[in-house]
Amino acid sequence: MATTKTRPTGRLLTVAQAAERLNTSERYPRRLIEERRITFVRIGRHVRIPENALEEFITAGTVEPVRLRMGRAA
Template sequence: MDRKRTRATGRLLTVAQAAERLNTSERYPRRLIEERRITFVRIGRHVRIPETALDEFIASGVVEPVRLHTRRAA
């Protein structure tokens, strides 16, 4: 079975740095890692989150505003 491999390019963030960027406690990024909802890298015992993966996670949660059509006064 082929597993899709992505390359972690760019800066690798610690869990604390990822939490700071998400403006949450460290518990949230750790839960994302545990549930495999975000890409992460294991370096020995350490876990790092690629900055690009965090950017993609944030972008996937963006909700665009609804545009309402208003009538122009005649």
């Protein structure tokens, strides 16, 4: 079975930049990389996270609010 690799597009972010965007410590993006929960790129011994992969990760975790209908109690 052939696997298709998608090429990262856009800017490549450092772990520090990704952490800043997520408003977390650098440990969290590193954990995402270690657990293979986010797409990343190895450049030698450096690790970069594609900007679009980070946006997809944020979008996937977005939870929409629930609208409650206020009805009359009968």
